[in-house]
Amino acid sequence: MPTSSGTSRLRAKGRPSTDARKSSGSASFDGISHLYDRFAQLTQDDLARWVAEHLPPFSQEALDIGCGTGQFHDLLLARSEWLTGVDVSADQLQVARDRYRSSRVTYTLRRLDAGTLHQLGQYDLVFSSTALHHLGPADEVLRQVRCLVKPGGTLVVIDCIRPxxxxxxxxxxxxxxxxxxxxxxxxxxxxxxxxxxxxxxxxxxxxxxxxxxxxxxEALPLGKEEFDRVYTRRLPGARTYGLNSSTRGAVWRRSLQPEE
Structure with missing residues (x-):
């Protein structure tokens, strides 16, 4: 069974928390989930290859921030023992639940923004695809996201940029x-x-x-140079990657040493 503060805090056998039912934040794809799910299937093959190359070989517990319909969950479940997906869209989470009927994955509906990310706990692997630019100013969002990564853990991010x-x-x-x-x-x-x-x-x-x-x-995507500057400042040692004209990736591994 999972033991981290992250999974134990969010695991609810697929049911949204009371906090989540009240939420949903403005960046919700409710009402167009079927369109977005097909869009992801049509456009994310190249991104999936990059993700497969940069995920660690195995993680005990993984978190997907803004998981949507679970576009990358085949990969994440293949590389982790337990997976928690969080999103603000009930419609998208239902698509994910219907697709991935595994006891190793939990889907949680809750508010996501720079002020609430710290409540998610800590994980060996933290992943997010095209979601963080919806959550607030990048500098503050990354300051919170890095705290979700356990010492020795990995952060893998894909996010949109301004062409x-x-x-x-x-x-x-x-x-x-x-x-x-x-x-x-x-x-x-x-x-x-x-x-x-x-x-x-x-x-x-x-x-x-x-x-x-x-x-x-409403989103706040960074420009290409700004993305690299903000990510390497907030995540010292992070590597950034150009994926296509509108997305960039970043990989960061948190040191085992205590941070100052």
Whole structure:
């Protein structure tokens, strides 16, 4: 059985806590979970390969912050004894529960932001994919996230960044035009890669959906250089990686030595 303060605090046999039912934070994909789940399946093959390369061989207890529908849980369950997934979206967690009916994984609905992350406990492996930029200013979020990693443990993060073209277009007053162009481009890429008009239309529907647009407007992604600067400052010794034009990755291993 798991023994860490993290899992014992959150493990509730798949049921959300009272605190979680009251919550949900604004960055919830409720209502578009089926769209987002298919979007993840269509776009995250390359990211999954990177994750597989950088996860530690084995961890006793793992935490997935902002786990969504559990896009990476095949990998995480293959490399850990116990997995806890937390998210603010009840809809997405239900998709994950239906997909991963394992006694080794627990899904918890709760509020996630820079002020509540410290309540999650400590884990041997902490993972997060395209979620941290929804939780608040990166500097404060990372200060909390690093505390979730046990001494000797590992943090693996994928997060969205602001594409330099978007910054330029915003300065030129053409951001809305550019955003619509990116939606069309994303749908076209899916059409070429998958040869499916249905999936292309789904991609366009998701990225133009009011909920997606609201979440994108509220999020706080860093630019490329800013990502590297903030992550290496808050996580000394961290390595950062360019994954594609809109995402970067980071891997950090916490020292066994007590921190000052």
């Amino acid at each position: 330099p073209q978007g910054i330029l277009m915003a300065r030129m007053g053409m951001f809305e035009w550019w955003r619509w162009l990116r939606c069309l481009h994303g749908a076209a890429k899916v059409l070429v890669r998958r040869r499916s008009w249905r999936d292309a239309a789904l991609m366009f529907e998701l990225r133009t959906h009011p909920t997606w647009r609201r979440l994108a407007a």
